[in-house]
Amino acid sequence: MSEPFDEGFITRYLLGDLPEQEQIEIEDRAFTDARVMQDVLAVEADLIDEYVQGRLKDRERRQFETRFLASAERRQKVEFARALAQVARESVLTETIRRPSAAIAPATLWTALLATFRSTGPAFRLSLAAASLVLVVGLTWLTVHTLRVRSELAQAQSEQQDLERRLADERARSQKLADQLQGEQQQRERDQELIRELERPREEPANDRSQSAILSFALLPGVSRSGGSATTLTIPQSTRLVRFQIGIQPGDDYKSFRVNVLSSAGRQIWAQDNLSARSGRGGPLVLLSVPARLLSAAEYELALKGVTDDGRTEDVGYYYFKVRKN
Numbered sequence: 001m002s003e004p005f006d007e008g009f010i011t012r013y014l015l016g017d018l019p020e021q022e023q024i025e026i027e028d029r030a031f032t033d034a035r036v037m038q039d040v041l042a043v044e045a046d047l048i049d050e051y052v053q054g055r056l057k058d059r060e061r062r063q064f065e066t067r068f069l070a071s072a073e074r075r076q077k078v079e080f081a082r083a084l085a086q087v088a089r090e091s092v093l094t095e096t097i098r099r100p101s102a103a104i105a106p107a108t109l110w111t112a113l114l115a116t117f118r119s120t121g122p123a124f125r126l127s128l129a130a131a132s133l134v135l136v137v138g139l140t141w142l143t144v145h146t147l148r149v150r151s152e153l154a155q156a157q158s159e160q161q162d163l164e165r166r167l168a169d170e171r172a173r174s175q176k177l178a179d180q181l182q183g184e185q186q187q188r189e190r191d192q193e194l195i196r197e198l199e200r201p202r203e204e205p206a207n208d209r210s211q212s213a214i215l216s217f218a219l220l221p222g223v224s225r226s227g228g229s230a231t232t233l234t235i236p237q238s239t240r241l242v243r244f245q246i247g248i249q250p251g252d253d254y255k256s257f258r259v260n261v262l263s264s265a266g267r268q269i270w271a272q273d274n275l276s277a278r279s280g281r282g283g284p285l286v287l288l289s290v291p292a293r294l295l296s297a298a299e300y301e302l303a304l305k306g307v308t309d310d311g312r313t314e315d316v317g318y319y320y321f322k323v324r325k326n
Helices: 007-014 020-032 034-052 058-066 072-098 109-119 122-199
Strands: 214-219 231-235 241-247 256-263 268-275 277-280 283-291 299-307 313-325
Touching: 007 020, 007 034, 020 034, 020 122, 034 058, 034 072, 034 122, 072 122, 122 268, 122 277, 122 283, 214 231, 214 313, 241 299, 256 283, 268 283
Parallel strands: 214 241, 231 313
Antiparallel strands: 241 283, 256 268, 256 299, 277 283, 299 313
16 A cells, blocks of 8 residues: 655645646545545645635745635635634634633634534535535546546647657658659660760661660579579670669668679779669669670679668679670
């Protein structure tokens, strides 16, 4: 069983002089523990009594008027206490006048109130009991309402955070799609520029121009240089541009890719940066366009590297192929 709160701690709670976490702790305990609720009501009654009689210190009085009286229900309690105090004073005065020779001992407010309560009729007692019940019910409702509002506020904050995360994910997906579309557009522009450049130097016979100017080949990962497993590309003399469809693993997710095409002697034939991955029928791939005139009949190595978000370069794979001209 949890330890009860002392009177000073409850007084600070009623005056709004506790941190928010400790205020929540008292409200939670009062909501679930009838004994704590009784302690809070008792301290609250004493605090109202001291305020009505002017026994609070200046700082406590200011806190009482600023924070405790901010609630309409609590203001009604104070007015009720003032009315009872007035009745008690009038009762004491009446007894003094009635028995002037008797020695009157000092009495506390609650003693006088008790005497007044006992001397009143059943109707007044019933009204006072009903008013006390209304006060208890009102305080209980206020506590439950405060807890419910805080719960709803926490739920709303959680939903807002989830919405912000979903919006951030959606923006990231939109940016990735935009980057992919931009990369495809740049690739098409590069292909068209290469074709225009290759067509400028000379004019081919009509039968050559009728043949395809672009030839596509697929390069798959895991093919070794030795053992005759390298892909053989047959490139007609009329081909202007060779487009390689370089297959990559699904987990090779990089910001961009860089490609170097090397001859068997290690001489660089072609290099290109800022290539992007896209989806293909067999999985993700990177497209690379190379002028056909640079690829003579020989063996080649294609090195594919990935560029991370922080600019570092990592090896993705090496692809080997042979070129045959006809």
